[in-house]
Amino acid sequence: MQIAPPEIHVARLNALRTALERAGLDALVVTSLPNIAYLTGFFASASALIATGSELRLIGDGRYAEALAERARDFPAIRPIELPAGASYDQSVVDALAALRGLRVGFEAGHLTVRRHQFLTRELESAGWGDGLIATDDIVDGLRICKDRWEASRLRDGGERLSTLAKCILSNVLAGRTEADVAADIDAALRRAGFERPAFDTIVAAGPNAARPHGRAGQRRIEPGELVVIDFGGVLDGYCTDLTRTVIAGPDEPRGRRLIEQVIEAQAAAFAAVRPGVEPEAVDTAARESLGRAGLAEAFTHGTGHGLGLEIHEAPRVSKRRAGQVEPPLAAGMVLTLEPGAYFAGWGGVRIEDDVLVTEDGAEWLTDVPRA
């Protein structure tokens, strides 16, 4: 697994410093693991970070002792703290905060449970912190929305690898095979292509199962003429890619074929709407209106897409606006999926999904696989 080079991490730390200043904070307790990975290059299943604008106090447990020391060697802003056996992460955060007493320290309100927050508040209070921690929203998440050049290169590389293996996989979605068997091929192909892991549970949904946008892959045998929705992705160097195609197994089936073409058209309409300055909702509307003109408005039961990066679902939402919620307009460097679909309970469904990078004057496809 490749980790972003030190100069990229220095730039991210500089951006964090500016964001902290703007929020009137001296430091931030970071508890989101993707946010920690973004700032430090440390990918772990447990961790905590106390970040100032110049120093990253990074807590890891004994399982990660070597990885922690390596990261600190490569990126000297990291001060590694190895968790003593039997100690808790949150106690270790309290201990590390002792050095910052009297400063304005934030926490990630969207990434800390009420229980952990209660613990930190109580312990800091008994350590003589009058004010406790300050709730913040999206300080690091906000930095992650527009991808830097290293991230764009990883997502582009992932998109290419995914496209190459998809061509081979899709030609083997044959009647008589089970959904799980096709999914096994995909998961193995992802590994062999160099992905660290599937980005999510691979979906192979045949016939009536294709009507469930989140059906997975079961023991159902694919029947001739059925629609099969295949939705899969891999994680490369920490970054997620995501692709969906719908194929007709065996002899062509006119209703299915027509539906595939209508959904492809909706995706093209969404793509044409992508450029800096546009509201994400406008991209959703473009796909929705295209399907509406085909009489499929009711059949499109989810949003058009989502941001993609260290997480499989991240900002922005490309979807109907939620009451009271504001999405930032699209900007160069954002990476999105465009995945309209149409579903008919009991019969089947279609979804077509690709990943795009928002550029200065429009968008670039990151995945490239024949759609029909």
Add this chain to the structure above:
Amino acid sequence: MQIAPPEIHVARLNALRTALERAGLDALVVTSLPNIAYLTGFFASASALIATGSELRLIGDGRYAEALAERARDFPAIRPIELPAGASYDQSVVDALAALRGLRVGFEAGHLTVRRHQFLTRELESAGWGDGLIATDDIVDGLRICKDRWEASRLRDGGERLSTLAKCILSNVLAGRTEADVAADIDAALRRAGFERPAFDTIVAAGPNAARPHGRAGQRRIEPGELVVIDFGGVLDGYCTDLTRTVIAGPDEPRGRRLIEQVIEAQAAAFAAVRPGVEPEAVDTAARESLGRAGLAEAFTHGTGHGLGLEIHEAPRVSKRRAGQVEPPLAAGMVLTLEPGAYFAGWGGVRIEDDVLVTEDGAEWLTDVPRA
């Protein structure tokens, strides 16, 4: 995917009713997805639940419309609420709570972020709820610690399938292959054995990588005589199994062979300590003392095991006690991993892991694969 039959869900709802009464609550807002799956049999990547002792108001979005309706048909205590397009789960929780105004309603403090809690509190207040929601700890998690007979049967089945495929996989960990290639075989074999997905990122760590308890699987080619730690598991009907073996690729290597035997011995010592009434820490101590007698105390850098069920890590922790934290004593029906290890940075490491069910008078192995 099989879902627990209605009579099992009725029994769980009865147990929830008792737990709510004991906590002095009329209802609970459940936001942990595994807790929702446990109570309702609805497995989704997003959901929310308002549970009273007799009724389960289950919220799902359009992607899950069919699955939601099916669950309500099978288990009539479920009142399905389909989220309108563009609506948020938390707004829907607020709306559904209107019917419970004036009652004592709890929330899961360990499974709700500060941000979401602030939203619920604010919205309920403006809807005229004086008191807001009451913080609770582990009400549903507590029910899940001891597995019911359906869960035990799923975990036993999973352990058997995992053991069968492991025997085949382990004989193909050969010098010259890459870690990723072995991992690809494992992930595909899990699918073909009927597992829904890997329970976690499959680990294949060869040579010096084996010294990292959480190394994954990369492009490293396995060298003759190297230790290879292989840690993998699958999810069957929602339930996780977890197995680790360490093999020596190619010609035997005496230091590695001896280390494998010492870790096997530590695992046997841990197993001998498992029975109802014992503190989980005593099981950890048994493994730790065994490794200590072999001069390997320092090399064992993690806990002995963890609970296993709908999540890959759940209660109880089988590990050194954390300051201020109390683990319940072992009881029949708990399912644990026993996974001692010994690691030497730069050289390699060994871990041996199996799953056990705590029985009335000791423990039963759920996995059965030759250890050396």
